[in-house]
Amino acid sequence: MLLAVDAGNTNVVFALVDEGEVRARWRIATDPRRTADEYAVWLHQLLALEGFAAADVTQVIIGTVVPRALHNLTVLAQKYFKVEPLVAGQGAAAWTLRLDVPEPGSVGADRALNALAGHARHQGDLIIVDFGTATTFDVVDFDGSYKGGIIAPGINLSLDALVGAAAKLPRIAIEAPRDRSVVGRTTESQMLIGVYWGYVAMIEGLIARLRSEIGRPAKVVATGGLATLFDQHTHVFDAIEPDLTITGLALLAGQASR
Template sequence: MLLTIDAGNTNTVFALIDGKNIVEQWRISTGDQRTAEEYMVWISQLMALHNRKTDDVEGAIIASVVPQVVWPLTQLCKKYFNCKPMIVGAPDIDLGVDVRITNPQEVGADRLVNAVAANAIYGAPLVIVDFGTATTFDVVGEDGAYLGGLICPGINLSLSALHQAAAKLPRIAVIAPDTDRVTGKTTQEAMQFGVFWGYVGMIEGLVDRLKAEHREDMKILATGGLAPIFANRTDAIDEVSGELTLEGLRLIYERNS
């Protein structure tokens, strides 16, 4: 089986992939002080609960937007899974996609992995909207090249900023309103409606601008935990893919094996 590790700013997702099937998936908060031994104590218990063994893992691949965690994750793979992991972004790893931006090294590994998967599964041209710590828009051209994109504050980040900066505003969760009404009648409604419909407006406006700029009828693909909430309330999103990054990691690993 293949061990894939997607280290994001907020969470790190570990998955076991057997062939083309994601058979296990676990999530832990991303911590730049965590050691290989700490990772192993945690993941070994989860593997045991699901009757998985370290010997089942034949290879590993890591994508990280947090440079500090790459070393302990690499040591985890070498010491406890007996394999040297592929690192997305390393010079010897071929992504199979042409990165056409000013400085390709600046692009987050997860964004490139998503572009690889989206092009392979859905076909280009397309825009990937990823609802993570940041909300990102990534453009894949008709020939499959990565053309750049946009980085916006994430939804939870925006809510946290509202709560911390305004003394009378409570901490609230992101939910889809059960109404199409935009005017909030309470402070909580005003915050929930403002964030939700504000992001819907942002998505629709940016998608329209990207389509006009590239002069193409691009497929709009959403991923990330909050993607289904927004996809159900706007026609700007065509498809939702919850496992896009993991699929991309599998495809990159297969390409470089």
């Protein structure tokens, strides 16, 4: 069984994948100082709760945009799962898609993995929207080439900046508004309208511009924890793929083992 590890700026997601199916997943806050021993204590307990054991893991692949986290995750695989991990974009797990940008080395592993998985699951030109610490928009050509995209502040990052810079504004939860009114009657409702509907407008506007520039019909695939939240009030997404990055890791691991 494959243990796929997606180390992002906010969370590290561990997923057990068996024959392409995600059997279990867990997440923990990203902390580059967290040791392999700390990961192991936490992860072994969660494996047991789901009815699995460390011995069930026969392959590990790591995709990370946090370079400092890689060492301890590598030690975790070596010491506690007795396997040499694959690292997305390196060695046997080198990218199998064309990164058609001036600086291929600067493309984040998560974005390349999303492009790889998106092309494997959907035909034609793609726009992949990933709601993470940052919200990214990635353009994948009909032949599977990664063409570039857009990086925007994530919605929680935007809200943190707003609350941090304005002393009297309260911290609010990000949720879908109860109605479509954009006239807020309280400070909290005005903040939610500004953040939520402002973000919807940004998403729809940027996707419209990307589609216009691509010049061909492009399918929009959304991933990340907040994708379903925005899907409630916009029709711009053609598909929601919560495990797109994990799927990319599984595909890369499968290709590396052939």
